[in-house]
Amino acid sequence: MHRHLSVSMADYQKIAHALQKSEGEPVHIRGWIYRTRSSGKLAFVVVRDESTIIQVVAEKERLPDEEFAGAQKALIESSVDIEGLIHEDERAPGGREIHATSFRVIQFAEDFPITEDHSTEFLLDNRHLWLRSRRLTTIMKIRHTVVGAIHEFFRSRGFYEFHPPILQPSQCEGGATLFEVKYYGDTTYLSQSWQLYAEAAVFALERVYDVAPTFRAERSKTSRHLSEFWMAEMEAAWMELDEATQYAKDEIKFVLRRVLEHHERDLAYLGRDPEILRALLDKEWPTIKYREALEVLAEHGMDVPFGKDLRTLEEEELMRHFDTPVVVTHYPKETMAFYKPRDPQHPDEALCFDMLAPEGYGEIVGGSQRSTDIEELMESLEQQGEDPRNYEWYLDLRRYGSVPHSGYGVGVERLLAWICALDNIKDAIAFPRTVTRKSP
RNA sequence: GCCGGCGUAGCUCAGUAUGGUGGAGCACUCGGCUGUUAACCGAGCGGUCACCGGUUCAAAUCCGGUCGCCGGCGCCA
Numbered sequence: 202m203h204r205h206l207s208v209s210m211a212d213y214q215k216i217a218h219a220l221q222k223s224e225g226e227p228v229h230i231r232g233w234i235y236r237t238r239s240s241g242k243l244a245f246v247v248v249r250d251e252s253t254i255i256q257v258v259a260e261k262e263r264l265p266d267e268e269f270a271g272a273q274k275a276l277i278e279s280s281v282d283i284e285g286l287i288h289e290d291e292r293a294p295g296g297r298e299i300h301a302t303s304f305r306v307i308q309f310a311e312d313f314p315i316t317e318d319h320s321t322e323f324l325l326d327n328r329h330l331w332l333r334s335r336r337l338t339t340i341m342k343i344r345h346t347v348v349g350a351i352h353e354f355f356r357s358r359g360f361y362e363f364h365p366p367i368l369q370p371s372q373c374e375g376g377a378t379l380f381e382v383k384y385y386g387d388t389t390y391l392s393q394s395w396q397l398y399a400e401a402a403v404f405a406l407e408r409v410y411d412v413a414p415t416f417r418a419e420r421s422k423t424s425r426h427l428s429e430f431w432m433a434e435m436e437a438a439w440m441e442l443d444e445a446t447q448y449a450k451d452e453i454k455f456v457l458r459r460v461l462e463h464h465e466r467d468l469a470y471l472g473r474d475p476e477i478l479r480a481l482l483d484k485e486w487p488t489i490k491y492r493e494a495l496e497v498l499a500e501h502g503m504d505v506p507f508g509k510d511l512r513t514l515e516e517e518e519l520m521r522h523f524d525t526p527v528v529v530t531h532y533p534k535e536t537m538a539f540y541k542p543r544d545p546q547h548p549d550e551a552l553c554f555d556m557l558a559p560e561g562y563g564e565i566v567g568g569s570q571r572s573t574d575i576e577e578l579m580e581s582l583e584q585q586g587e588d589p590r591n592y593e594w595y596l597d598l599r600r601y602g603s604v605p606h607s608g609y610g611v612g613v614e615r616l617l618a619w620i621c622a623l624d625n626i627k628d629a630i631a632f633p634r635t636v637t638r639k640s641p
Numbered sequence: 642g643c644c645g646g647c648g649u650a651g652c653u654c655a656g657u658a659u660g661g662u663g664g665a666g667c668a669c670u671c672g673g674c675u676g677u678u679a680a681c682c683g684a685g686c687g688g689u690c691a692c693c694g695g696u697u698c699a700a701a702u703c704c705g706g707u708c709g710c711c712g713g714c715g716c717c718a
Binding site for chain 1: 642651652653654666667668669673674675676677678679680681709710711712713714715716717718
């Protein structure tokens with residue numbers, strides 16, 4: 202059962218390719234058993250590979266006894282190497298099947314734990330096996346396209362890919378949510394954001410971006426939170442708030458366009474109507490101020506006093522009035538992170554923005570112009586209980602040729618969850634990490 | 642952190658109100674079947690009823706406690 206396995210360098214086709222062949226043409230595929238059933242002299246074995254699935258018919262009279270016996274008894278997820286002839290038959294799923302002339306089992310799988318009844322918890326415990334499901338395979342392919350599109354978007358616009366440290370001594374988004382790491386007898390932390398380091402980089406490279414893991418030890422148990430997630434961030438010198446929000450809209454539209462080009466059928470398989478996304482491409486995505494959002498909420502009986510951040514409930518109510526993503530700017534300065542600058546025109550507002558996705562998916566982008574005022578920065582740090590002396594290197598960036606600059610981050614899994622209409626963000630990443638989930 | 646729900650076979654669940662020899666479907670094994678579509682038919686295998694304690698002649702069921710998980714909220718991408 203645990204023998205050494207080997208493969209030959211024969212001429213194999215992807216199943217998707219084999220499915221395009223005509224009646225009687227020979228094919229040679231390899232993959233894993235997806236479904237199987239047999240009667241006395243026939244076995245119907247549906248085989249999957251990375252591309253798709255196809256039904257293989259094994260007939261007792263056409264195969265050596267040993268191979269037919271193998272086809273009959275091989276359990277789901279056994280690995281197989283099959284040669285045969287394409288046969289068009291309306292009884293086959295997809296209208297085409299393979300009549301096997303050779304059926305080699307590479308490894309007889311043990312009883313596969315995942316069957317048709319399953320709880321989300323069980324599937325998470327067996328994530329290393331559930332990864333093979335069509336659902337997760339499809340999502341991972343779309344994720345590949347989303348991340349590729351983000352790289353393409355920024356590179357084609359003159360941005361440099363820049364890598365910040367993952368181990369960082371100071372915080373960016375609030376102290377309670379840091380993961381501590383032992384560091385040669387000292388303590389350091391996993392990155393919550395690349396931002397402070399990206400700000401250092403824009404004085405050299407001017408425009409930088411990155412897609413990198415981010416760690417937040419928030420005790421959030423919701424369908425929108427992960428402890429380890431990927432953030433696609435950009436930071437640009439000589440850029441103010443308006444241009445940054447426009448970049449965010451352009452980037453998300455670009456990603457949608459690439460996904461629609463490559464994954465229309467995948468989206469449909471996941472239950473996401475591609476037309477809903479396509480309709481967004483030609484529309485203008487509104488930008489409103491936080492104060493205007495409060496007015497919309499007040500008209501619908503939700504009185505939020507200026508100064509409170511929008512809660513999930515309020516974001517959802519707000520988004521009921523829009524059918525596209527919406528950018529909300531100028532949140533109250535007092536609740537915002539220390540690096541978000543005051544608006545000189547309205548000192549109680551910060552030059553910052555969030556992008557909210559429709560259909561209840563909420564915040565997918567967060568960003569701001571960055572404060573260049575050392576006094577303001579030190580004051581905000583102290584207000585948030587921080588010691589400005591820990592941020593000397595960051596303050597240095599304002600002492601040597603400071604310029605206006607802005608940046609934002611896109612939550613890759615949140616974006617993916619919205620694009621794929623997932624009901625839980627955990628399915629947007631291969632091995633999710635949450636408050637209560639750290640394995641496999 | 643707060644609120645709600647759940648924990649019984651490998652998996653998904655019923656059984657708990659009203660205590661009385663632990664069930665079903667799926668998976669797996671064996672037998673049958675030459676066109677299956679989550680195949681079907683028959684048989685078999687399979688249990689620390691989350692854990693600890695209590696009440697009782699008798700506890701999956703009642704009482705007390707503990708642990709774990711899921712979801713919502715807060716916070717955030």
